[in-house]
């Protein structure tokens with residue numbers, strides 16, 4: 327029996343703030359229509375928006391020092407699905423879940439049945455060859471797909487093929503491969519040969535990919551390896567996707583670059599050459615902080631979406647995969663994920679407000695000041711009432727966090743799910 331929030335709680339919550347919402351929506355609609363925007367079509371775009379929730383995101387994360395679990399932590403993938411169902415119920419912006427194998431390796435029929443009850447589908451499958459599992463023949467301590475030993479590489483390939491099998495049974499259409507392989511010391515590995523071994527292993531995985539599947543590879547500048555990583559940067563990632571073939575493309579995790587790197591420019595480059603697969607959204611101040619999307623630099627998130635909306639305009643088919651990839655250490659993961667989904671949705675809608683014709687003209691005239699003001703004008707527009715209205719029309723909550731708290735969902739599941747220990751490092 328799945329845990330959800332009673333629809334009457336959502337309806338009651340909406341009723342308490344409906345008058346204020348309608349006033350704010352009217353004011354925004356007047357403002358947008360005066361600027362030539364079609365409010366109904368913007369509402370439709372907001373409704374169409376979807377970002378996947380990673381199954382591991384609904385549990386409390388941690389740092390390399392400690393993890394402080396909250397009450398009602400999900401015990402297994404079925405609890406995780408319940409939590410994801412609540413996030414979608416209230417936001418109507420997270421229709422899919424991205425599973426991680428082996429953490430979520432349960433009977434696909436049972437997973438599918440529960441997801442259907444909750445109105446959820448399955449997004450990309452995530453393989454895990456960055457930690458050892460019980461009973462595993464070969465350790466990944468010194469690498470997986472790029473390991474010096476053929477047997478270890480073969481084991482890592484087999485795991486990825488298993489992920490594809492599970493994904494097929496679930497109705498997933500993509501495999502995301504992120505590896506922890508790399509080195510901690512100069513001289514530890516032959517950087518070229520290690521990349522060759524990785525490419526060979528990836529070719530075997532690619533060969534087993536169903537025709538209608540996509541293969542996403544994700545770069546990360548450092549961690550867990552601190553001197554070099556095999557898939558270090560978007561250049562390496564692009565080389566991999568190009569070597570493998572048309573079903574392979576690059577995943578951009580916003581936290582996986584050096585500080586100050588211009589991520590929107592990377593996005594533009596990958597789009598230009600047909601190799602942008604999708605995103606792992608999060609935010610960061612220093613490194614791969616995995617903070618809530620839009621919590622540190624919402625303008626950067628907007629600038630990424632500015633490139634995406636620009637690209638969408640110029641192409642018939644353009645639908646990169648969106649997923650949140652965050653670690654929630656001091657907040658309720660459900661609340662953080664709801665806010666983050668809305669922040670990504672917000673950036674996507676704000677980017678639709680950019681006056682593209684005016685921007686083109688400013689660029690042609692080399693009017694740098696007006697060009698950048700053109701972007702700022704869209705970014706400064708508070709589209710919150712439009713997002714709330716899209717949620718309301720789809721049966722969601724005007725204010726998801728307030729509705730979640732009013733429903734006391736966390737208290738309810740805490741009574742069913744035993745408290746868990748916080749011992750051990752918590753990096754996920």
Ligand SMILES: [Mn+2]
Pocket residue numbers: 544579606651
């Ligand atoms: Mn990621």
